[in-house]
Amino acid sequence: MNAALQLFLQQLLNGLTIGMVYALIALGYTMVYGVIQLINFAHGEVFMVGAYLAFTVIAVSFSIWPSAPFWVILILLFVFSMAGASVLGALIEKLAYRPLRGSPKLAVLITSIGVSFFLQNAVMLIYGSKEQSLPEIIPNIQFNFAGISFSLAQAIIFVVSIGLMFFLTWFVKSTKLGKAMRASAENPEGAQLVGISVNHIVQVTFMTGSALAAIGGALFGMYYGSINFHDGYLAGLKAFTAAVFGGIGSIPGAMVGGLLLGVFEGLGAGYISSEWKDVFAFIILGVVLILRPSGIMGENLSDKV
Amino acid sequence: MRFEQKLLRYLPRAWALFFVIFLFVFPDFSYAKDDELVIGLAAPLTGDQAYIGLGVFQGAWMAVEDANTRGPVFGDKRIRLEPLDDQHNPTQAVLAANKLAANPDAIGVIGHFNSSCTKAAAAIYHEARIVQISPGSTNPEISRQGFDTFFRVCATDEVQAPTAAAFVFSKLGLKKIAILDDQTTYGKGLADEFEKKFSLLGGTVAQHSGITQGEKDFTPLLTKIKSLNPELIFYGGVYPELALLIKQSKKLGLTAPWMGGDGIYDVTLIKLATPEHCEGTYATMLGVDPHSLPAAKDFVTRYEARYGEIGSFSAYAYDATNVLIEALRRAGKKDREAVLSEVKHTKDFQGILGKINFDSKGDAVGRSVGIFKIEKGRFKFLEEVKP
Numbered sequence: 213m214n215a216a217l218q219l220f221l222q223q224l225l226n227g228l229t230i231g232m233v234y235a236l237i238a239l240g241y242t243m244v245y246g247v248i249q250l251i252n253f254a255h256g257e258v259f260m261v262g263a264y265l266a267f268t269v270i271a272v273s274f275s276i277w278p279s280a281p282f283w284v285i286l287i288l289l290f291v292f293s294m295a296g297a298s299v300l301g302a303l304i305e306k307l308a309y310r311p312l313r314g315s316p317k318l319a320v321l322i323t324s325i326g327v328s329f330f331l332q333n334a335v336m337l338i339y340g341s342k343e344q345s346l347p348e349i350i351p352n353i354q355f356n357f358a359g360i361s362f363s364l365a366q367a368i369i370f371v372v373s374i375g376l377m378f379f380l381t382w383f384v385k386s387t388k389l390g391k392a393m394r395a396s397a398e399n400p401e402g403a404q405l406v407g408i409s410v411n412h413i414v415q416v417t418f419m420t421g422s423a424l425a426a427i428g429g430a431l432f433g434m435y436y437g438s439i440n441f442h443d444g445y446l447a448g449l450k451a452f453t454a455a456v457f458g459g460i461g462s463i464p465g466a467m468v469g470g471l472l473l474g475v476f477e478g479l480g481a482g483y484i485s486s487e488w489k490d491v492f493a494f495i496i497l498g499v500v501l502i503l504r505p506s507g508i509m510g511e512n513l514s515d516k517v
Numbered sequence: 518m519r520f521e522q523k524l525l526r527y528l529p530r531a532w533a534l535f536f537v538i539f540l541f542v543f544p545d546f547s548y549a550k551d552d553e554l555v556i557g558l559a560a561p562l563t564g565d566q567a568y569i570g571l572g573v574f575q576g577a578w579m580a581v582e583d584a585n586t587r588g589p590v591f592g593d594k595r596i597r598l599e600p601l602d603d604q605h606n607p608t609q610a611v612l613a614a615n616k617l618a619a620n621p622d623a624i625g626v627i628g629h630f631n632s633s634c635t636k637a638a639a640a641i642y643h644e645a646r647i648v649q650i651s652p653g654s655t656n657p658e659i660s661r662q663g664f665d666t667f668f669r670v671c672a673t674d675e676v677q678a679p680t681a682a683a684f685v686f687s688k689l690g691l692k693k694i695a696i697l698d699d700q701t702t703y704g705k706g707l708a709d710e711f712e713k714k715f716s717l718l719g720g721t722v723a724q725h726s727g728i729t730q731g732e733k734d735f736t737p738l739l740t741k742i743k744s745l746n747p748e749l750i751f752y753g754g755v756y757p758e759l760a761l762l763i764k765q766s767k768k769l770g771l772t773a774p775w776m777g778g779d780g781i782y783d784v785t786l787i788k789l790a791t792p793e794h795c796e797g798t799y800a801t802m803l804g805v806d807p808h809s810l811p812a813a814k815d816f817v818t819r820y821e822a823r824y825g826e827i828g829s830f831s832a833y834a835y836d837a838t839n840v841l842i843e844a845l846r847r848a849g850k851k852d853r854e855a856v857l858s859e860v861k862h863t864k865d866f867q868g869i870l871g872k873i874n875f876d877s878k879g880d881a882v883g884r885s886v887g888i889f890k891i892e893k894g895r896f897k898f899l900e901e902v903k904p
Contacts, residue, residue, distance in 0.1 A: 336563065
């Protein structure tokens with residue numbers, strides 16, 4: 213295989229890895245939007261909290277059981293950051309958004325920005341303002357396949373993210389709760405009439421979205437090895453872009469949007485210019501929105517905008 | 518409903534509103550005491566560079582505390598340090614500067630830290646005739662704006678970057694390098710000055726690219742740089758991004774050493790990027806390590822006993838604050854112009870980091886640059902370059 217193609221595939225793979233994380237966060241944006249038409253700007257912060265929870269689990273398990281095999285810690289940190297973030301998501305919804313149900317959308321939007329500031333500064337006060345380094349718990353194993361290197365950490369990101377996406381698709385399509393979720397998204401009054409508690413469904417949606425973001429945060433933290441309280445901002449912004457790009461409100465759209473965004477960024481930074489890395493993402497978003505205002509996979513629902 | 522009834526109904530709310538307004542407004546009156554001199558401390562106290570801002574704040578705080586325990590500065594006047602948070606954001610910096618300028622008790626400001634913020638806020642302080650002493654803004658452009666209220670106690674990048682470039686070219690004998698910067702006033706300024714000097718010496722700059730602050734994934738850029746085979750990579754910026762750059766470059770098999778300026782001089786860099794990956798990284802720092810200075814020993818010991826590890830700019834903030842307090846003492850009155858004129862006339866001020874004199878632009882004269890190399894997980898002092 214020639215070197216140029218090798219380089220291209222390597223960049224593609226790097227882009228896909230970060231795209232997986234974007235997709236996980238984007239799912240939360242899109243699900244919440246689908247149910248209550250709110251752009252939850254605090255979602256990026258939930259992602260960041262997930263990373264900090266993972267950091268805490270690693271630190272605690274190192275001090276209690278220093279020789280623990282890495283997959284035990286991995287499972288522990290996934291469970292704990294998912295659980296912690298779900299509780300956080302439910303709390304945010306209950307304390308910040310539910311009292312505003314029915315008020316103008318702008319009020320809720322501004323509230324979500326407030327929640328975002330609150331979480332950022334709370335984490336800064338608890339963990340300090342310096343970057344925290346996550347110890348490398350995943351062994352540094354590189355697989356080489358025709359000159360393209362692929363690390364175990366990347367493999368874990370792929371497996372976990374794809375697994376979660378399949379699980380979510382099944383959950384929304386086939387379970388009772390998932391059906392109730394879709395019903396509430398389509399017609400809240402109608403759903404209420406047939407006995408679905410919309411408040412409960414909204415809460416479940418927030419919890420699911422937050423859990424996914426937390427896994428994203430945990431993977432992100434482990435892959436890059438350092439986390440900071442403001443990491444949620446940029447990652448959240450990118451994931452929001454991915455959600456709009458894929459069609460906000462559409463679950464497969466968020467997945468595709470996240471992956472494509474990661475790939476565009478990777479290729480743009482690698483081949484054109486790294487200064488403009490973020491700009492590529494937004495140019496592509498602009499082009500897609502001009503050609504298809506509802507995003508790649510969004511349905512054309514005029515009443516939702 | 519009749520008007521009186523309506524009024525009665527809304528009265529409690531009106532009272533509540535009144536109370537809230539009262540809460541916000543009144544404290545400003547309550548602590549505006551006549552015997553107070555306010556010094557602003559403008560730094561990123563929250564936001565992505567809060568770690569530096571905190572160190573600056575603590576350094577200045579200790580200087581003010583030391584002065585106040587010695588008694589009033591003059592008459593019955595004591596100093597109050599007022600923290601102003603610019604969040605590493607020039608817009609916030611301007612807001613903070615306006616807030617301080619409006620305070621009649623304010624006579625000076627220590628800050629800002631980030632060159633971008635210092636540059637933006639300098640015009641406001643100039644207009645309000647508030648003397649501004651920056652502990653760590655190194656961008657040369659700031660003092661070229663022509664504001665006579667601006668001073669700094671650190672060396673500028675006009676000194677720092679050429680020193681670094683000469684070191685790489687002559688001492689290390691490396692001729693082909695790559696440069697990255699974080700596109701901020703500080704990072705880009707430093708990198709540009711470095712490139713200028715390095716090309717002038719006859720070296721080749723294979724690539725000069727920017728990255729975005731807060732970004733985490735640099736593999737695409739590093740993959741490209743690897744194919745250019747540079748002998749060293751210079752980075753203009755602060756350490757959180759450099760830690761990721763170093764780590765990701767080593768994973769890609771890039772063996773060229775890294776080098777950066779004062780923004781990367783922080784032990785957290787070594788913690789974040791791991792000691793083995795950092796091994797062989799060079800850094801220039803404004804002056805030498807305060808731990809090695811006998812004059813700074815007392816301050817460093819007291820600081821570390823109280824707050825833990827000393828911040829890279831805490832000693833600068835301490836010195837800057839002391840220059841201002843000394844000028845206040847000499848001025849002997851609560852008058853912005855008088856204090857400004859006394860700061861201008863600072864002569865051989867004995868700071869803990871060395872003597873401080875200002876040139877006509879407000880830049881500290883004769884501040885040296887230290888060159889460090891990371892060895893076995895520590896910044897090892899290599900040499901001091903006097904301008």
